[in-house]
Amino acid sequence: MSLVKLLVLLAVAMLAALPWVVGSYLVTVMIFIFFYAYLGQAWNIVGGYAGQLSAGHAAFVGIGGYASALLSMRLGLSPWIGMWIGGVLAAALGAVIGYLGFRFGLRGFYFVLLTVAFAEICRVIALNVDAVGGALGLYITFTGNPRQFQFQDNRAYYYVALVLMLAATAVVREIERRRFGAYLTAIRQDESACEALGVDTLRVKMLAMILSSFLTGLGGTFYAYYLFSLQPNAVFGIPLSVEIVIRPIVGGAGTVMGPLLGSFILSPLAELSRTYLAQSGWTGVHLIVYGLLLIAVVLFLPQGAYPALRRLARRRA
Amino acid sequence: MSLLEVSGLRKRFGGLLAVGGLDLSMAEGEMLGLIGPNGAGKTTVFNLLSGFLVPDDGEIRFAGRLLAGLKPHEICRLGLARTFQIVRPFPQLSVLDNVKIATLARHPAMPIALEAARAVVERVGLGTRARELAGGLTLADRKRLELARALGTEPALLLLDEVMAGLNATEIDAMVHLVGAINADGVSVLLIEHNMRAVMSLSHRIVVLSFGEKIASGTPREVAADRRVIEAYLGEEYVHPAQA
Amino acid sequence: MDPTLVGQGLLSGFLFGGVYSLMAVGLTLIFGVMRVVNFAHGDMMVWGMYLAWLLSVRAGIDPYLGFVVCAGALFLLGLVIQRGFVERIVDAPHEMQILLMLGVALVLENAALVAFGPDPARVRSPLSQGTVWIGPLFVDVARLLTFGLAMVLTAALWLFLTRTELGRSMRAAADNPYGARVIGADVPRVYAAAFGVGAACVGAAGALVSPILPFQPASGLGLSVTSFNIVIIGGMGSLPGAFVGGILVSVAESMGAVFLSPSMKELVSFGLLIAILLFRPAGLFGRTAS
Numbered sequence: 001m002s003l004v005k006l007l008v009l010l011a012v013a014m015l016a017a018l019p020w021v022v023g024s025y026l027v028t029v030m031i032f033i034f035f036y037a038y039l040g041q042a043w044n045i046v047g048g049y050a051g052q053l054s055a056g057h058a059a060f061v062g063i064g065g066y067a068s069a070l071l072s073m074r075l076g077l078s079p080w081i082g083m084w085i086g087g088v089l090a091a092a093l094g095a096v097i098g099y100l101g102f103r104f105g106l107r108g109f110y111f112v113l114l115t116v117a118f119a120e121i122c123r124v125i126a127l128n129v130d131a132v133g134g135a136l137g138l139y140i141t142f143t144g145n146p147r148q149f150q151f152q153d154n155r156a157y158y159y160v161a162l163v164l165m166l167a168a169t170a171v172v173r174e175i176e177r178r179r180f181g182a183y184l185t186a187i188r189q190d191e192s193a194c195e196a197l198g199v200d201t202l203r204v205k206m207l208a209m210i211l212s213s214f215l216t217g218l219g220g221t222f223y224a225y226y227l228f229s230l231q232p233n234a235v236f237g238i239p240l241s242v243e244i245v246i247r248p249i250v251g252g253a254g255t256v257m258g259p260l261l262g263s264f265i266l267s268p269l270a271e272l273s274r275t276y277l278a279q280s281g282w283t284g285v286h287l288i289v290y291g292l293l294l295i296a297v298v299l300f301l302p303q304g305a306y307p308a309l310r311r312l313a314r315r316r317a
Numbered sequence: 318m319s320l321l322e323v324s325g326l327r328k329r330f331g332g333l334l335a336v337g338g339l340d341l342s343m344a345e346g347e348m349l350g351l352i353g354p355n356g357a358g359k360t361t362v363f364n365l366l367s368g369f370l371v372p373d374d375g376e377i378r379f380a381g382r383l384l385a386g387l388k389p390h391e392i393c394r395l396g397l398a399r400t401f402q403i404v405r406p407f408p409q410l411s412v413l414d415n416v417k418i419a420t421l422a423r424h425p426a427m428p429i430a431l432e433a434a435r436a437v438v439e440r441v442g443l444g445t446r447a448r449e450l451a452g453g454l455t456l457a458d459r460k461r462l463e464l465a466r467a468l469g470t471e472p473a474l475l476l477l478d479e480v481m482a483g484l485n486a487t488e489i490d491a492m493v494h495l496v497g498a499i500n501a502d503g504v505s506v507l508l509i510e511h512n513m514r515a516v517m518s519l520s521h522r523i524v525v526l527s528f529g530e531k532i533a534s535g536t537p538r539e540v541a542a543d544r545r546v547i548e549a550y551l552g553e554e555y556v557h558p559a560q561a
Numbered sequence: 562m563d564p565t566l567v568g569q570g571l572l573s574g575f576l577f578g579g580v581y582s583l584m585a586v587g588l589t590l591i592f593g594v595m596r597v598v599n600f601a602h603g604d605m606m607v608w609g610m611y612l613a614w615l616l617s618v619r620a621g622i623d624p625y626l627g628f629v630v631c632a633g634a635l636f637l638l639g640l641v642i643q644r645g646f647v648e649r650i651v652d653a654p655h656e657m658q659i660l661l662m663l664g665v666a667l668v669l670e671n672a673a674l675v676a677f678g679p680d681p682a683r684v685r686s687p688l689s690q691g692t693v694w695i696g697p698l699f700v701d702v703a704r705l706l707t708f709g710l711a712m713v714l715t716a717a718l719w720l721f722l723t724r725t726e727l728g729r730s731m732r733a734a735a736d737n738p739y740g741a742r743v744i745g746a747d748v749p750r751v752y753a754a755a756f757g758v759g760a761a762c763v764g765a766a767g768a769l770v771s772p773i774l775p776f777q778p779a780s781g782l783g784l785s786v787t788s789f790n791i792v793i794i795g796g797m798g799s800l801p802g803a804f805v806g807g808i809l810v811s812v813a814e815s816m817g818a819v820f821l822s823p824s825m826k827e828l829v830s831f832g833l834l835i836a837i838l839l840f841r842p843a844g845l846f847g848r849t850a851s
Contacts, residue, residue: 051656053656053659053660055663100835100839104838104839106838106839107655108655108656108659109598109655109659110793110838112659113786113789113793113834113838114835114838116786117786117831117834117835117838118831118835120786120827120831121828121831121832124824124825124827124828124831125828127824128822128824128825177427178427179421179425179426179427179430182414182417182418182421182427183418183421185407185409185410186407186410186418189407189408189409189410190405190407192369192389192405193401193405193406193407193466194390194418195369195388195389195390195393196367196369196389196390196393196398196399196401196467197390197393197398197418197419197422197466197467197469197470198390198393198394198419198422198470199390199418199422200388200390200391201390238782242663242667249660284670284671284674284675284778285671285675287667287670287671287674288667288668288671288672288675290664290667291663291664291665291666291667291668291669291671292664292668293664294660294661294663294664294667295646295661295664295665295668297660298650298653298657298660298661298664299646299649299650299661302653302657
């Protein structure tokens, strides 16, 4: 077994053992790290590898969460099933946005705006349609029943989040090794050249968008059944999209480890800021730090922290 | 059987008639040179053939198949590959990985595509640079890479757009040798070139374009002596070194 | 539907459009001259509003006078941002530029949050108390004044761009940066000035709006999106387009609020944006963006 594989297994084993060794607060922080690493990894497929910057990925979280919550509340459908339906619905929206964007040749800034517009439309609709909860949103009654995607013990959520993060990372790793991943990386650099080499760029980008939005939609169910509430402004809003996007960008968009590294760096930061500063009226400080980090990354480490670390390691070797 | 049949090809950009009713044909294994002054419409013809532009009128038949409405990647899959006048390597990928993108078109499995790419890279003489990033190559090597990529898609017809431009004499000789070898292996080549020595020595036949119209076609010797060609483009009678 | 209500909405929308125009003109100037999309535009405007508020509350200066200070302060901020950050990534891929300005937006918005708190603020101007009747319709004096001053500022900007050397250099750089350099324009200086002027426009717009509407740090995003809407509709880089677009969008929003519910009017804006993005991204007046 190669050294890398051994290290990975060791890391996973340590993470698996962690909840039995540390206190409940740290477990909560880790859940936060894993979950946003998961969302970031899902975004990474279309935003990092395909290079299509989406600032509206919160829409997929919202759709996934609302779908499974509503299906559970109104039809008694277990969220374990509703989760997949939510994912498919999110993927459908992703397909629409992707098709409109790619077919009409929207790149860069225009594509970003398109994604923001759709996310905001979802938010306004959720805010104003009382049938889906309106301005108050949806509240999920706590039963602690695992069949309803609810757990008494924080540690169960920990393992679910860990599995999500590992699964998404495995998916991205697999993509990177295959033709799909090679095509994505090439498309990001020069689409026309790709077309001339037989790459159906529309199809590849659509696939990336659909996969990314599907996975993000799955995450919506976790969000709903971990926080027990879905607020339109929180779950469809730009702040959540920012949280999703910033980890892979700081950590390294278009790399497997980027979103993970980014989340391990930024999530504790956000959590600390929220815990210690929010009380004394300093809400938003962690967002200032996000902003400064974003600026710093663009100016000094445009490929993100992970590639920079790798270069450093290579230089030492 | 005719590999490429173009009839009545027409393309207009606003007030400018870039290509006006062009007829062209190529046989299998042929090397056809396309020459003419700048702005004659040569690259436009390439864009029309490869699907990057939609013709206003006319028909393009490749290997018996009409190309109307097909997207560039579909045309590439059919066996018609092109290079760009201003080369477009993937700057952050190595030479090998650049070519790999091309070979993946025919070999979806990574390991096989990689092997095929290695072979093509060796073939064009970039073997020693296989792991270098494309962004750091010299112009001559980038031109080779551009050629290698198109070759990687295993085309029946290769469109080369000014592949000698910007190269010095030694590099041109090497490129001529390479293109000749590729053609000898069975790949038909349609060559846009300004370097007369290269075109005249490589091509079986030549077509001359001026202001979107074909003004002459024939063997290199015939074309070089053609009065209209001399007036429009050559300036004076071009005498091939072999004839002098 | 009561025609007076519609008329009222039209008038109100038209007058407010003056501010939208000024805001959009600033954005399109920045884009037109240096192809940078200022994602922090709305957040800069919010700072204009808060500065006006500070001047009013701490120094007793009416926003209809203080807007000059706000414009000046935002001009400096624009210079700093351009020289300090934007200039360094002039040749970088567009995604980098977008992310940079998003970072700036985050910093500005949350700095305002930390400094002023999340609750809506409002500026009281003694002039905002009066109303004036125009036929069957009435309008706040404040709105009229805001519109008037916005028009004056837009006219001043137009004069600046057509009559002064710096202004003409800006237009030259917008048309052809390389050519501008060839004829001796100091392009980096022009870029910095353009960003500064664009920021000044939005700072003034913010100050002029502050007596009319309540505002909070979170307003920044909505204003940015509205600015983009307007500029895309009018045509990226087109000053007349931004001007006309501002009035158009304001009237459309106003009508949206009259005929649909006020909260649904945002749907109108976004729907319009998507339609324009798909079918005419060059906008009404625009040339194709990069």
